[in-house]
Amino acid sequence: MQGNSIGFWILAALCIAAAVQVVANRNPVRSALALVGVMCCLSVFYFAQGAEFVGAVQVIVYAGAIMVLFLFVIMLLNLGAPNPMMDRVGLSKPVALLASAVLLGSLAFAGALKIAPGRAVKSPVSGTVQQIGYALFDPGRPWLFAFELTSVLLLVGVVGAVVLAQRRSD
Amino acid sequence: MNAYLTAAMFTITGFAFIASTLLISRILRPSAPNPDKLETYECGPLPVGDAWRQFNLHYYLFALVFVVFDVEAAFLYPWAVAFKLEGPYAVAEMLIFVALLLAGWAYAWKRGALEWE
Amino acid sequence: MVIPNFSIGPLHLLDVLPYVAIVTILGVILLLTPFLVWYERVALALIQDRLGPNRVGPRGLLQAFADGIKLFLKEDIRPSAIDATIYYAAPVLMMIPALAACAVLPVADLRIDMGGGRIEAIPFVVGNVNIGILYLLGLTSLQVYGIVLAGWASNNKYSLMGGLRSSAQTISYELSMTMAVLTGVLISGSTNMVEIVRSQAGTVADWNIAKFLPLGFIATVVYLIAMVAETNRAPFDLPEAESELVAGFHTEYSSMKFAMFFMCEYASMLVISGVATALWFGGWNSPHPALNFVPGFVWFILKVVAFVMVYVWVRATLPRLRYDALMALGWKRLLPIALAALVLTATWDAVRTPADKKSGWPVIEAPHDADKPVARASNAR
Numbered sequence A: 001m002q003g004n005s006i007g008f009w010i011l012a013a014l015c016i017a018a019a020v021q022v023v024a025n026r027n028p029v030r031s032a033l034a035l036v037g038v039m040c041c042l043s044v045f046y047f048a049q050g051a052e053f054v055g056a057v058q059v060i061v062y063a064g065a066i067m068v069l070f071l072f073v074i075m076l077l078n079l080g081a082p083n084p085m086m087d088r089v090g091l092s093k094p095v096a097l098l099a100s101a102v103l104l105g106s107l108a109f110a111g112a113l114k115i116a117p118g119r120a121v122k123s124p125v126s127g128t129v130q131q132i133g134y135a136l137f138d139p140g141r142p143w144l145f146a147f148e149l150t151s152v153l154l155l156v157g158v159v160g161a162v163v164l165a166q167r168r169s170d
Numbered sequence B: 001m002n003a004y005l006t007a008a009m010f011t012i013t014g015f016a017f018i019a020s021t022l023l024i025s026r027i028l029r030p031s032a033p034n035p036d037k038l039e040t041y042e043c044g045p046l047p048v049g050d051a052w053r054q055f056n057l058h059y060y061l062f063a064l065v066f067v068v069f070d071v072e073a074a075f076l077y078p079w080a081v082a083f084k085l086e087g088p089y090a091v092a093e094m095l096i097f098v099a100l101l102l103a104g105w106a107y108a109w110k111r112g113a114l115e116w117e
Numbered sequence C: 001m002v003i004p005n006f007s008i009g010p011l012h013l014l015d016v017l018p019y020v021a022i023v024t025i026l027g028v029i030l031l032l033t034p035f036l037v038w039y040e041r042v043a044l045a046l047i048q049d050r051l052g053p054n055r056v057g058p059r060g061l062l063q064a065f066a067d068g069i070k071l072f073l074k075e076d077i078r079p080s081a082i083d084a085t086i087y088y089a090a091p092v093l094m095m096i097p098a099l100a101a102c103a104v105l106p107v108a109d110l111r112i113d114m115g116g117g118r119i120e121a122i123p124f125v126v127g128n129v130n131i132g133i134l135y136l137l138g139l140t141s142l143q144v145y146g147i148v149l150a151g152w153a154s155n156n157k158y159s160l161m162g163g164l165r166s167s168a169q170t171i172s173y174e175l176s177m178t179m180a181v182l183t184g185v186l187i188s189g190s191t192n193m194v195e196i197v198r199s200q201a202g203t204v205a206d207w208n209i210a211k212f213l214p215l216g217f218i219a220t221v222v223y224l225i226a227m228v229a230e231t232n233r234a235p236f237d238l239p240e241a242e243s244e245l246v247a248g249f250h251t252e253y254s255s256m257k258f259a260m261f262f263m264c265e266y267a268s269m270l271v272i273s274g275v276a277t278a279l280w281f282g283g284w285n286s287p288h289p290a291l292n293f294v295p296g297f298v299w300f301i302l303k304v305v306a307f308v309m310v311y312v313w314v315r316a317t318l319p320r321l322r323y324d325a326l327m328a329l330g331w332k333r334l335l336p337i338a339l340a341a342l343v344l345t346a347t348w349d350a351v352r353t354p355a356d357k358k359s360g361w362p363v364i365e366a367p368h369d370a371d372k373p374v375a376r377a378s379n380a381r
Helices: A002-023 A029-048 A052-076 A093-115 A129-137 A145-170 B003-028 B060-088 B087-110 C013-047 C063-073 C084-104 C132-153 C155-186 C194-200 C215-230 C257-278 C296-316 C323-352
Strands: C002-004 C109-111 C118-125
Touching: A002 C109, A029 A052, A029 A145, A029 C084, A029 C132, A052 A129, A052 A145, A052 B060, A052 C132, A052 C155, A052 C215, A093 C296, A129 A145, A129 B060, A129 B087, A145 B060, A145 B087, A145 C194, B003 C013, B003 C084, B003 C257, B060 B087, B060 C155, B060 C323, B087 C323, C013 C063, C013 C109, C013 C118, C013 C257, C013 C296, C063 C257, C084 C132, C084 C257, C109 C194, C109 C296, C132 C155, C132 C194, C155 C194, C155 C215, C155 C257, C155 C323, C194 C257, C215 C296, C257 C296
Parallel strands: C002 C109
Antiparallel strands: C109 C118
16 A cells, blocks of 8 residues: 555646646657656556556557547647747736636535545546457447447548648648 | 565666766767768768758558557457457447447548658 | 576575666677677678778778777867857767667566476566557657767758758658557567567567468568668668768767767667567567577577678668658558558457457456456566
């Protein structure tokens, strides 16, 4: 138990440090790299909670695919040059401050009222690949329809990407 | 012994090895920099401007299509392990899923998105 | 070969085994690299009808060590135009996933006498992770960053081109590889590497490559092509195509940082050959029960070495692909073939399995009861 919580605190510190880097770093490529770090830390948290499959998919999909896309966009728009975007002085700073204050306040409020569960709730289905598979593909469960809908969503994603790229290159 | 813990220990040992070789090499090797030596190497001529500029849009398109298929693969893992117990029903479900995505793939091919220029 | 379960003082064999695995596997991977380099150079020289390394040590065997020492003592050139943080992080980012992936490679099944004539099979593997295959694919997908960031941080046009090419190539072939791996997972019915190898015990006909013929074979071929592309080796070595890109993404790297990229190539070659062995070619299993007297790890090593030989052979034989042909092969040929093999294997299996083995459909009751088997990590004693 002791070892577990030490590991948790170390990882949590790493995760938050990386998250701060994502926001604070002036260089977008370094920010993206820090975000990959956050994803990997989150994945370790999932593993620690016994959600192996979600942890692995977190790395494969988020760190391995979506962040590559982010990196490509940053490089494509040439945002990574040594003199990154100037600070835009205007509304964005006060709005961001207000939004984070509201978020932090509501979290504190939820914590005070114990709306958010204070300790881990045992999930009804454990996170091994087999059990997720049984649950997901069981016709007696409601998740099958959502699963099939996902494929439509992904189809729209492919079509949208192709159409957007075509319009640009024409 | 937790399998993940040993895997993590393995990775940390490997990292320690990498870090120590880099460190020892740093102590042992000579250092004599001069401006010509530190120039970017582009086969002799002085580089014109830096390399951080826009590149081919096509890399982005491939990455987008890749993300979609990667998410599909994420759904296929639990299916591949579970379908033996769920029987033909699960196979039919996955056939619909894969068929829809293959339609997207065929569309991308037909519109020339998989063509490299 | 049965090993008694002995203890030395407070240390019991089964408790020490994971640590023994850590040290042996890490040591073998790191020490084998110089010999692989030597082997590759000698084999290439033989195929191209020239002498190859033959000066340092017997048959030039120490040549790779000499090169290593030279790299170790070379001046580290730090180009003035780089992005320093990422430039220094890239080789490490590339090396860590390659090493971490070795942790789930199942090398052998040790037969240990637990006392009272009870013999248990304990896998010799660092971490017998439940989702070994996903762990491997996750680390493979992280390896993109090393190359693309090395190319970007160097601020060299050739390096950036090499890095970008490589990342697009890697993600394209990763899809075909994933689909092929999924076919293997489907045939074996598990994501645990040890379980996958155990499901292939018996003769050559029980290996995954020979199951669901010709589908298993097709998936194996797709995997083998994709694995060469994933490691950026010839004929898929466009990221470092020396005739057009100087040295590609590692043009600006010197000294030990260059050595890291070099070692990483060989380490990932070994890992991905090990995965091919475990997934398709029976892992530690012997090709015939008559050959069972040879220990499992010997079979595993023999098969991995055979794959490395194939790597070298392919490099010496095939010319480099043009980039558009490379992308077309990945997206228009391998991906549909791999997907078709996966879907057909599933359909075949569903049709073939006797009705009494199926749970019947539709299943109404909650399926997460104890009646369904769940693979557990078997070294969690």
